[in-house]
Amino acid sequence: MTSYLFVVLGAVLVNNVVFVRILGLCPFMGVSKKLETAVGMGAATTFVLTMACGASFIIDRWLLIPNQLEYLRTLSFIVTIAAIVQLTELVIQKTSPLLHQVLGIYLPLITTNCAVLGIPLLNVSLRHNFLESLLFGFGSAVGFTLALILFAGIRERLEAADVPIHFRGTAIAMITAGLMSLAFMGFAGLDKYK
Amino acid sequence: MLEAILVMAFGALVLGAALGYAAVRFRVEGDPLVEKIDAILPQTQCGQCGFPGCKPYAQAIAKGEADINCCPPGGEEGIHKLADLLGREFKSLSAEHGVEKPKAVAVIDEQVCIGCTLCIQACPVDAIVGAAKQMHTVVSAQCTGCELCVAPCPVDCIHMEPIEETVDTWKWKYPVVPIRQVA
Amino acid sequence: MIPKLFTFKGGVKPASHKDESADKPIRIAPLPSHLIIPLRQSARAMARCLVQPGRAVLKGEVIAAAEGPLCTAVHAPTSGTVRAIEPQPVPHPSGLPAPSIIIEPDGKDRWIERKAFDYRAATAQKTRDYLRDCGIVGLGGAGFPSHVKLGPGEKGIGTLILNGAECEPWITCDDRLMRERAEMVLAGAAIMRRVTGASRILVGIEDNKPQAIESMRTAVEKLGESAMEVIAIPTRYPAGGEKQLIRVLTGIEIPYGKLGTHFGVQCFNVGSAHAVFRAVAHGEPLVSRILTLSGNMAKPGNFEVLIGTPIRELLPLAEPRADTDRYLMGGPMMGVALQSLDIPVVKGTNCILAGSPTLFPPPPPEMPCIRCGECAKVCPAELQPFELYWFSRAKIFGKTQEYSLFDCIECGCCSYVCPSRIPLVDYFRFAKGEIWAREKEKAAADVARQRYELRLAREEREKEEKAAKLAAKTAAGREKAAATLAVAEKPAATPEDEAKKALIAAALERAKAQKEQVHPGNVSNLTPEQEAEVAAIEVRRTEIREMAKPHLRQDD
Amino acid sequence: MSEPVEVTPRESSVLRISLRTAAIMLAFTLVFTALMAGTYKATEPLVAASLLAEKLRLIGEVLPPGEYDNDLMADAIMLPPQGSLGLDDETRIWRARKQGAPAALVFETAAPDGYSGRIGLIVAVAADGKLIAVRVTAHKETPGLGDYIDPKKDKNKTRPWITQFSNLGFDTVPVKKWRVKKDGGRFDQMSGATISARAVTNASGRALAWAVEHRDALFALPANGRFEERKP
Amino acid sequence: MNNSPYSLKPASVQSVMLRVLVALLPGIAAYVWFFGAGILVQIVLASVTALVAEAVMLKLRGKPLKPFLSDGSALVTAWLIALTFPSIAPWWLTVLGTLLAIVVAKHLYGGLGQNPFNPAMVAFALMIVAYPLLMSQWPRVGAADFAVQWEAIFGNRQVLDAVTMATPLDALRTVLRDPEQRAMIAGVLGGKATFGNIGGRGWEWIAAGYFLGGLYLLQQRIITWHMPVAFLATLFAVSGAFALYEPDRFAGPGFQLFTGGAMLAAFFIVTDPVSGATTPRGKLIFAAGAAVLTWIIRTFGAYPDGIAFAVLLMNIAAPLIDMYTQPPVFGHKDKRGDSP
Amino acid sequence: MSAYKDIAWNGLWKQNSILAQVLGLCPLLAVSTSLVNAVSLGLATILVMVLSNFAISALRALIPYEIRIPVFILIIAALVTVVDLAFNAFLHDLYLVLGIFIPLIVTNCIVLARVEAFAAKNGLRAATFDGLMMGVGFVWVIALLGAVRELIGQGTLFSGIEMIFPTLSGFQILPVEYPGFLIAMLPPGAFFVLGLLIAGRNWLDARANARMREQRIHHQVEHATDHANSAPA
Numbered sequence A: 001m002t003s004y005l006f007v008v009l010g011a012v013l014v015n016n017v018v019f020v021r022i023l024g025l026c027p028f029m030g031v032s033k034k035l036e037t038a039v040g041m042g043a044a045t046t047f048v049l050t051m052a053c054g055a056s057f058i059i060d061r062w063l064l065i066p067n068q069l070e071y072l073r074t075l076s077f078i079v080t081i082a083a084i085v086q087l088t089e090l091v092i093q094k095t096s097p098l099l100h101q102v103l104g105i106y107l108p109l110i111t112t113n114c115a116v117l118g119i120p121l122l123n124v125s126l127r128h129n130f131l132e133s134l135l136f137g138f139g140s141a142v143g144f145t146l147a148l149i150l151f152a153g154i155r156e157r158l159e160a161a162d163v164p165i166h167f168r169g170t171a172i173a174m175i176t177a178g179l180m181s182l183a184f185m186g187f188a189g190l191d192k193y194k
Numbered sequence B: 001m002l003e004a005i006l007v008m009a010f011g012a013l014v015l016g017a018a019l020g021y022a023a024v025r026f027r028v029e030g031d032p033l034v035e036k037i038d039a040i041l042p043q044t045q046c047g048q049c050g051f052p053g054c055k056p057y058a059q060a061i062a063k064g065e066a067d068i069n070c071c072p073p074g075g076e077e078g079i080h081k082l083a084d085l086l087g088r089e090f091k092s093l094s095a096e097h098g099v100e101k102p103k104a105v106a107v108i109d110e111q112v113c114i115g116c117t118l119c120i121q122a123c124p125v126d127a128i129v130g131a132a133k134q135m136h137t138v139v140s141a142q143c144t145g146c147e148l149c150v151a152p153c154p155v156d157c158i159h160m161e162p163i164e165e166t167v168d169t170w171k172w173k174y175p176v177v178p179i180r181q182v183a
Numbered sequence C: 001m002i003p004k005l006f007t008f009k010g011g012v013k014p015a016s017h018k019d020e021s022a023d024k025p026i027r028i029a030p031l032p033s034h035l036i037i038p039l040r041q042s043a044r045a046m047a048r049c050l051v052q053p054g055r056a057v058l059k060g061e062v063i064a065a066a067e068g069p070l071c072t073a074v075h076a077p078t079s080g081t082v083r084a085i086e087p088q089p090v091p092h093p094s095g096l097p098a099p100s101i102i103i104e105p106d107g108k109d110r111w112i113e114r115k116a117f118d119y120r121a122a123t124a125q126k127t128r129d130y131l132r133d134c135g136i137v138g139l140g141g142a143g144f145p146s147h148v149k150l151g152p153g154e155k156g157i158g159t160l161i162l163n164g165a166e167c168e169p170w171i172t173c174d175d176r177l178m179r180e181r182a183e184m185v186l187a188g189a190a191i192m193r194r195v196t197g198a199s200r201i202l203v204g205i206e207d208n209k210p211q212a213i214e215s216m217r218t219a220v221e222k223l224g225e226s227a228m229e230v231i232a233i234p235t236r237y238p239a240g241g242e243k244q245l246i247r248v249l250t251g252i253e254i255p256y257g258k259l260g261t262h263f264g265v266q267c268f269n270v271g272s273a274h275a276v277f278r279a280v281a282h283g284e285p286l287v288s289r290i291l292t293l294s295g296n297m298a299k300p301g302n303f304e305v306l307i308g309t310p311i312r313e314l315l316p317l318a319e320p321r322a323d324t325d326r327y328l329m330g331g332p333m334m335g336v337a338l339q340s341l342d343i344p345v346v347k348g349t350n351c352i353l354a355g356s357p358t359l360f361p362p363p364p365p366e367m368p369c370i371r372c373g374e375c376a377k378v379c380p381a382e383l384q385p386f387e388l389y390w391f392s393r394a395k396i397f398g399k400t401q402e403y404s405l406f407d408c409i410e411c412g413c414c415s416y417v418c419p420s421r422i423p424l425v426d427y428f429r430f431a432k433g434e435i436w437a438r439e440k441e442k443a444a445a446d447v448a449r450q451r452y453e454l455r456l457a458r459e460e461r462e463k464e465e466k467a468a469k470l471a472a473k474t475a476a477g478r479e480k481a482a483a484t485l486a487v488a489e490k491p492a493a494t495p496e497d498e499a500k501k502a503l504i505a506a507a508l509e510r511a512k513a514q515k516e517q518v519h520p521g522n523v524s525n526l527t528p529e530q531e532a533e534v535a536a537i538e539v540r541r542t543e544i545r546e547m548a549k550p551h552l553r554q555d556d
Numbered sequence D: 001m002s003e004p005v006e007v008t009p010r011e012s013s014v015l016r017i018s019l020r021t022a023a024i025m026l027a028f029t030l031v032f033t034a035l036m037a038g039t040y041k042a043t044e045p046l047v048a049a050s051l052l053a054e055k056l057r058l059i060g061e062v063l064p065p066g067e068y069d070n071d072l073m074a075d076a077i078m079l080p081p082q083g084s085l086g087l088d089d090e091t092r093i094w095r096a097r098k099q100g101a102p103a104a105l106v107f108e109t110a111a112p113d114g115y116s117g118r119i120g121l122i123v124a125v126a127a128d129g130k131l132i133a134v135r136v137t138a139h140k141e142t143p144g145l146g147d148y149i150d151p152k153k154d155k156n157k158t159r160p161w162i163t164q165f166s167n168l169g170f171d172t173v174p175v176k177k178w179r180v181k182k183d184g185g186r187f188d189q190m191s192g193a194t195i196s197a198r199a200v201t202n203a204s205g206r207a208l209a210w211a212v213e214h215r216d217a218l219f220a221l222p223a224n225g226r227f228e229e230r231k232p
Numbered sequence E: 001m002n003n004s005p006y007s008l009k010p011a012s013v014q015s016v017m018l019r020v021l022v023a024l025l026p027g028i029a030a031y032v033w034f035f036g037a038g039i040l041v042q043i044v045l046a047s048v049t050a051l052v053a054e055a056v057m058l059k060l061r062g063k064p065l066k067p068f069l070s071d072g073s074a075l076v077t078a079w080l081i082a083l084t085f086p087s088i089a090p091w092w093l094t095v096l097g098t099l100l101a102i103v104v105a106k107h108l109y110g111g112l113g114q115n116p117f118n119p120a121m122v123a124f125a126l127m128i129v130a131y132p133l134l135m136s137q138w139p140r141v142g143a144a145d146f147a148v149q150w151e152a153i154f155g156n157r158q159v160l161d162a163v164t165m166a167t168p169l170d171a172l173r174t175v176l177r178d179p180e181q182r183a184m185i186a187g188v189l190g191g192k193a194t195f196g197n198i199g200g201r202g203w204e205w206i207a208a209g210y211f212l213g214g215l216y217l218l219q220q221r222i223i224t225w226h227m228p229v230a231f232l233a234t235l236f237a238v239s240g241a242f243a244l245y246e247p248d249r250f251a252g253p254g255f256q257l258f259t260g261g262a263m264l265a266a267f268f269i270v271t272d273p274v275s276g277a278t279t280p281r282g283k284l285i286f287a288a289g290a291a292v293l294t295w296i297i298r299t300f301g302a303y304p305d306g307i308a309f310a311v312l313l314m315n316i317a318a319p320l321i322d323m324y325t326q327p328p329v330f331g332h333k334d335k336r337g338d339s340p
Numbered sequence F: 001m002s003a004y005k006d007i008a009w010n011g012l013w014k015q016n017s018i019l020a021q022v023l024g025l026c027p028l029l030a031v032s033t034s035l036v037n038a039v040s041l042g043l044a045t046i047l048v049m050v051l052s053n054f055a056i057s058a059l060r061a062l063i064p065y066e067i068r069i070p071v072f073i074l075i076i077a078a079l080v081t082v083v084d085l086a087f088n089a090f091l092h093d094l095y096l097v098l099g100i101f102i103p104l105i106v107t108n109c110i111v112l113a114r115v116e117a118f119a120a121k122n123g124l125r126a127a128t129f130d131g132l133m134m135g136v137g138f139v140w141v142i143a144l145l146g147a148v149r150e151l152i153g154q155g156t157l158f159s160g161i162e163m164i165f166p167t168l169s170g171f172q173i174l175p176v177e178y179p180g181f182l183i184a185m186l187p188p189g190a191f192f193v194l195g196l197l198i199a200g201r202n203w204l205d206a207r208a209n210a211r212m213r214e215q216r217i218h219h220q221v222e223h224a225t226d227h228a229n230s231a232p233a
């Protein structure tokens, strides 16, 4: 039981997708200017990534490995993800127009978030079982969301700071992300206790 | 090889059908974005942006056909708002579309006006009153300062007057930062 | 019975400097050479001028009438002649001029006929109308019309609060008023109680004015009014702020956007109560007030001054010292620096303070905010001024509103303590102004959009109508067109030069047609009068052109 | 590319369009899957060869090719998870023979107690009980501090730290001395990063002891056999 | 001409920062007493570097030099860097750390008052990640005289082996990871509970010095009680609970509070007004969070003193903490938490 | 021809995927720990971009609007897989170093963005050229990043070149005593260096802008003086 907890915590903090695994940076940089949008993007990603991990595990274990088609992993995973994104959009559009209004614009962006493909691929190479895959996906997505929200908090404040002119915008955001990842290095070594 | 193709073909069939269905079934009608953009534009309707009015410009922005820095009356602030809304980077006002000017209203020199009604036809917000061959006046509360009436006047009797500051319209100025003066 | 006092958070204790003028009895200021009475005496609205230059007026005569719900009448402060009605600088941070009536006193100071108002017989509404016509506005500084504040609001008023706190340093006019005319103040309060139907009156006085407290307590006993209490409150700026005083005396907190009446309390300055008493008991409209002259002056004191007295003529009474570099209207915490000494005393003027570089040194350079939180500790509105500042400075106004910018009462406590010497209040005033301006602009844009869309719709309709008309005409039109075509075709067959001629003719024709389009029928089919008018205009126009020519050439 | 078609979603057309898109999708899939499958088939032998070469190179680091003459890949046995070697997965033991005689065992082992967790090792133990060499295969030790255990990162290029175990056995270094100097043993450690050194030293000692103990049983197993520890 | 208010309380950034420097003096005195005067060299190195870096950056950014150079904030940063780095760190380590703190962590964000991260802690974290060995060599009490320290700072690092030792925190961690040696923990931590053994010899006196300085800051109302109390109390509670649960595995609160930079952090580092939370509730959360993270990283993480990382991690969260702990505004108290 | 110049300028600088569009960051930051790694991944990316732009431009008439995205992804993924397999077969060591970042080219936003924004609307030659230029734009940035990080981090350049050309080896640029600044090799360093690069780009752009403005003003002033000189005549 605790080992599952460590999978989640490890994915959220110690091996944070953004700061340590360096995945999902485009939306991390692009959708973090406002807290609101950061929350929306985080929620959408969490849902899709968790689903993607489950689905890709099933495909890998039951379709690809038995047929020795591992080389189709990239393709089948990304296509699955695209399908999940589309279906998610359909479902929430039907069931909750409100949620759709909140998440709608983020869903299409998720297909090009490389964490959404990277985490399922990592699941394979870390040889996670089904539950671990799900939890790893969920934990990573929570880690992504956490990073995104914290970053948005800082950026909202930074917007008013007297940053030297050439550093305004993306440049200082990069430096901030660097310092955040430096801070997250403090968690290094915690995962050896699992 | 064969199983590869079979597996993928199966996936493709399902997905293709689903997507085709979805794309047709759930096409989003109308574009709420245009309304949001239009709400930011100053509604001066001056056409300096190169479009016949604010709404067409809003549509062009929403379609990605126009840049966000083409509206001089909206000024830097308007551009900031648009950049925020659209998640784009801020750009300073494009010089070819004009410069930000202090707000002004049109004033008709009633001595000179010949009542030709050309200005009435030009004014996009019906801010000019007067019938043919009678003196025309600008209702300054309704004038947006677009200057469209200035050019058509055959006797050059319309000029723009900056809005004067009164006790009612006066605003506190941005505090000067004395530290720069020390430098 | 000593009621339980509440406290408000924050606040500061600047050096009080009250001793300089507190023991100086109220003196009547001499008549000035002229009086400048701005038409705007109440905070929100301008009165309608009733007099013309040259007209003789008596003291107390209405010279401008109240118009609209938030307006009060304006009266001649003394007898004399109206000299002019013109824009004059007024006490406003902008220093901009505003329409004012200028009166030259005749030196006789003759009153109109004064008659006490029997408020016991009148309805509350009648009394309020009477106060409006007496020009009573709050004398505590904000200048809000008192008759409006005396209205019942939603719930009616249970508690009436008299504000005798006078928390700003230097100012002692309310202190003197309470010492010298306590009974009148309380009688005024009693009238207000009757109008509002309030059950009790609480008078809040800062405990650094023991004589005033004493005098007011004696007066309460003497008047024998029940449910009227004089309460000493701890001295701490801004205890006299309406919300803070109400909080201290009753524990009620009034948020921004809500009025005292929502909570059944209403607060008046003691001077306002005094003015009400004078209006009701003696039939004297508000034409004078008591103010303190203090600061860098040799003989500070308190004076009863006519509204409209130019500051310049008041100053000799207190003898400003030589190193005075500026004058403030109001106290050092909230006052306004005067940009001209020709600015008159208005109803809200409670103090003229002479400043010197030693008394009010120019602020050292502004440093960046270090988020030390001092400002938040002293903010009586319990805001986070440094957050407001952070976003006001960067002009991110949406955020300032999220941090409740409009709850700021501009008391200045935050600026007072800031170690970085940031003029915080200036940033907040700036942000508020910009937000208001933006809201106005937004409203204007919405109107413009509507009008534009209406116009588009109309044009569309007109086009359709025209098209319909055109269609009706086509039959005839087609025949005509065919005929012209036939004519036009003919020359085409003739030799070249003729063709050229025809082309030129056609071009001329087109040009003419175009011209006609540009000048739609304006100059044809005119009545003789119109023709005359046009001719006259034409003449004027050529004259103007001639006159303008040299300039034009220069410009080129 | 076709422009967005303005369609009103009537059921029949929806069905038609769905079918059409499905068909196109199918066609694309077929073509590109074939492309991939073709590439896969073409590269398969190459990939297999690379994998083999990688393995051989790794083995070569601890066991020079001259030391044996058999086909290592063929002469391997399976090793179920071994707690004492710090292994929680099934691994292989490769048996090197020279002219048919047992020459050496090559196997993976791990030090669970590195500064930042597990350190993966590969060792070769000669049939005579000497540790031929040990190398680090995976570690997360602090770069610049604990990573000298990997000869690629070791500043001392001429005599990397990890080579000090080469050709030593319990006959030359008693079990008690198979420790870092700081713990009273025989081996150097890098000052300020003892933990990594201690972990590697102890793990290599454990591996040597284990190999010496099971040497005969291991060599006796048939190729592709499975080693089972017999509890005495 | 300025606007109201016209009278201002005499206070300035400079006086605030100077008093912080004064408050550091008792701790520095104890430091010198136990570990020698090498720390003074480091303080000078860091101060000079900080001032030069500040001046250059101000020049580059076209800001006036005088008010900013004299505000003292760069000195506070510099002193804190010197005090958290090993006193025998090579000179370039201190210089590089200070440089990065002032240039990257402070001026790229707009300088004084605008940096979201604590500059001194950025320096510490960067340096311990980049040069873990150099950042963990501390002299033994009384082992290195000034000459040796000078030597170590400006040249010959060879002298070090004789005089360095594992700091108490490091010893604790080394022992922790080896179950066989856990019995030794008592030895490391000084089973005899004399004062000299609470946080390791010498360390607790330095901590006491910082505590004294902290009291001065409190008395001067430069810091409020929230941060130090929340930080120390949380560290005490967490470490106490775990030490009770498994005393031979976890160090007790006495050790945790008096070793390493805990006391310095409680009064001087988490209290940095610029990069920390500012609302009263926010301060409590910020400091308590920093304490928990410190304990976790000290106990389980790869880096010996978790304070720097803990503070940086809380810096990241500070804007959100502030945003969600806005105290209710006057008159809006019924709607708690409704404000942004 | 100038259209091609525009495409090149866009790819290399103006619309540079990293510096201007801030897309494709993950491989950029994760793999730029050394020059060799960086360039290798960059080349793989170029390959994919050129091939996918080519393929999609060629097939664009066949792709219905509704399913264009899935089809694009399908094509890109297939091409990536091909490249991945090729690396595995021919550059196995490098394949191990680059890890999941080769498959992740699929989600590299620039690839999809270019395909959608350019290849789907333009002719074969232009599209292929655009893919190439966008790819080169990515490569020079990632190469610069890799070089800077490697140099600061360990004082070398081209370390690991033996993975590609077994006969070569890297260079020690800085003195051997250089202690190395490890941060540069770790994620924080990746962010810092990229931040500096972007600031550098801003600076260059600002300078170019300023110069242009100056020229224009200069031009105007000249014009005006000309005018003034001629006016009295």
Ligand SMILES: Cc1cc2nc3c(=O)[nH]c(=O)nc-3n(C[C@H](O)[C@H](O)[C@H](O)COP(=O)(O)O)c2cc1C
Binding pocket: C137, C138, C139, C140, C141, C142, C143, C144, C149, C163, C164, C165, C166, C167, C168, C238, C239, C240, C241, C242, C243, C267, C268, C269, C270, C272, C273, C334, C409, C410, C411
């Ligand atoms: C910061 C602040 C301080 C104030 N101090 C006083 C004061 O000392 N005495 C006073 O009568 N009014 C003071 N006022 C004005 C009161 O808030 C309030 O407007 C007044 O008491 C209402 O009475 P009035 O309408 O009769 O003027 C202050 C206002 C503010 C914002």
Ligand SMILES: Cc1cc2nc3c(=O)[nH]c(=O)nc-3n(C[C@H](O)[C@H](O)[C@H](O)COP(=O)(O)O)c2cc1C
Binding pocket: D115, D116, D141, D142, D143, D145, D146, D147, D182, D190, D191, D192, D193, D194, D195, D196, D197, E128, E129, E132, E133, E135, E136, E166, E170, E174, E302, E303, E304
């Ligand atoms: C950030 C950091 C990382 C460290 N990484 C390692 C490491 O990877 N390997 C190691 O053996 N020691 C490492 N140490 C050092 C240990 O904490 C401990 O000081 C050392 O192993 C004790 O060795 P000594 O007895 O020779 O001083 C590291 C220390 C720090 C501060």
Ligand SMILES: Cc1cc2nc3c(=O)[nH]c(=O)nc-3n(C[C@H](O)[C@H](O)[C@H](O)COP(=O)(O)O)c2cc1C
Binding pocket: E083, E084, E085, E124, E135, E136, E137, E138, E166, E167, E168, E169, E170, E171, E206, E259, E260, E261, E262, E264, E265, E269, E304, E305, E306, E307, E308
């Ligand atoms: C914020 C902070 C403050 C510190 N203050 C001191 C101090 O005042 N005195 C001291 O000797 N060590 C101080 N240290 C050093 C650490 O407590 C710790 O002992 C140091 O990182 C040594 O690591 P090691 O145990 O791996 O050798 C401080 C560290 C940090 C992060």
Ligand SMILES: Cc1cc2nc3c(=O)[nH]c(=O)nc-3n(C[C@H](O)[C@H](O)[C@H](O)CO)c2cc1C
Binding pocket: C370, E016, E017, E020, E073, E074, E076, E077, E078, E080, E106, E111, E112, E113, E114, E115, E118, E119, E120, E121, E222, E223, E267, E268, E269, E270, E271, E272, E273, E274, E275
């Ligand atoms: C109470 C107090 C604590 C401070 N702590 C720090 C600190 O931990 N690190 C630091 O770099 N500066 C510190 N400073 C100085 C200053 O706030 C810092 O340089 C700013 O972060 C620079 O913008 C402190 C200042 C005060 C008043």
Ligand code: SF4
Binding pocket: B041, B042, B043, B044, B045, B046, B047, B048, B049, B050, B051, B052, B053, B054, B055, B057, B070, B071, B072, B073, B074
């Ligand atoms: S320039 Fe601005 S105000 Fe003028 S029409 Fe265009 S959008 Fe409207």
Ligand code: SF4
Binding pocket: B105, B106, B122, B123, B124, B125, B126, B127, B128, B138, B142, B143, B144, B145, B146, B147, B148, B149, B150
């Ligand atoms: S009056 Fe003239 S300037 Fe004003 S809105 Fe109409 S056309 Fe524009």
Ligand code: SF4
Binding pocket: C368, C369, C370, C371, C372, C373, C374, C375, C376, C385, C386, C389, C414, C417, C418, C419, C420, C421, C422, C424
């Ligand atoms: S008092 Fe001044 S420096 Fe302190 S937080 Fe407030 S605004 Fe900032």
Ligand code: SF4
Binding pocket: C375, C378, C379, C380, C381, C382, C383, C385, C407, C408, C409, C410, C411, C412, C413, C414, C415, C424, C425, C428
């Ligand atoms: S001026 Fe506004 S923000 Fe400042 S203390 Fe007063 S109420 Fe608070």
Ligand code: FES
Binding pocket: A023, A024, A025, A026, A027, A112, A113, A114, A115, F023, F024, F025, F026, F027, F107, F108, F109
């Ligand atoms: S490359 Fe864009 S999200 Fe990773």
